[in-house]
Amino acid sequence: MTSLDIELDHTGVAVRDLDAGQAAYARLGFTLTPRGFHSGAVTPGGPVEPWGSGNHCAMFEDGYLEIIGIVDPNLHSTTKALLDRYEGAHIVAFGSGDADAAYAALSARFDGVCAPMRLERPAAFGPNDAETRLAAFRNINLEPGACPEAKFIFIEHLTRDVLWQPHLMTHANSAIGLAEIGLCVADVDAASERLGRLLDLTPKDAMPGVAQFTLQRGKVYVMDKAGMDSWIPGVAPPCLPYVATIGFAVRDLDTARTHLADNGVAYTEHPYPAIWVGPKYTHGPVISFIQA
DSSP states (O other), X not given: OOOOOOEEEEEEEEOSOHHHHHHHHHHTTOOXXXXXXXXXXXXXXXXXXXXXXXXXXXEOSBOEEEEXXXXXXXXXXXXXXXXXXXXXXXXXXEEOSSHHHHHHHHHHHSTTXXXXXXXXXXXXXXXXXXXXXXXXXXXXXXXXXXXXXXXXXXXXXXXXXXXXXXXXXXXXXXXXXXXXXXEEOSOHHHHHHHHXXXXXXXXXXXXXXXXXXXXSBOEEEEEOHHHHHHHSTTOOOSSSSEEEEEEEEESOHHHHHHHHHHTTOOOEEOSSSEEEEOGGGTTSSEEEEEEO
């Protein structure tokens, strides 16, 4: 079986009001890109056409965060189906290198892997946003229901320099990387078996009710409701499965604490060097800031 070097590339939070989502994540201390508007192929091999979604991204030294919403309800968008389930984190994207090679490897070990499709959007470029360049990707998606824990994507970046611009990677909360994702599910064993087959990885037990997958960069946790409650007490999932948590590595945890406090955002201490912010402030997921 062909192996892939898989890393946590980005996660996407679907919001009902993109202006409100932009304001919420700026309040949390993230430097966000100007709004981008998606275009893509609707079917594998089809022409690139305008979609009805737009986004703002927070770029880190390792990975990024996407805030995505509907900007034209009359156009095609995969975001509509996500928001029909719940507002919050849905997209878990893995960097997997060349899309054709990744497709061959993934489809050999997992049913329901779709052929690569091109997605692109114009992006502001330069410290003063003086230019516009095309950000382009080749994405491998899964058929609906094949792996229902999240919208999993395997991504090949065609224009990394357009996304990872140096002036975008300084954040008031001192975030430097996307570190982890937590999925809440009804059956940890069944979900872990699917995800393990997809990633060709064996999880380990992180704590009762929680399994951990360690990637080339980043981690994915799979937990049941009891495991979630032991990690982030008092947060109820809107449904199952649910992308419950997103963890960011920060350069200085006290900087994150100070920024949140100054902006009226309540946080809770984790038992390890980290803090978390509840759904009230995030449009859905629990956001953790973890000392790097």
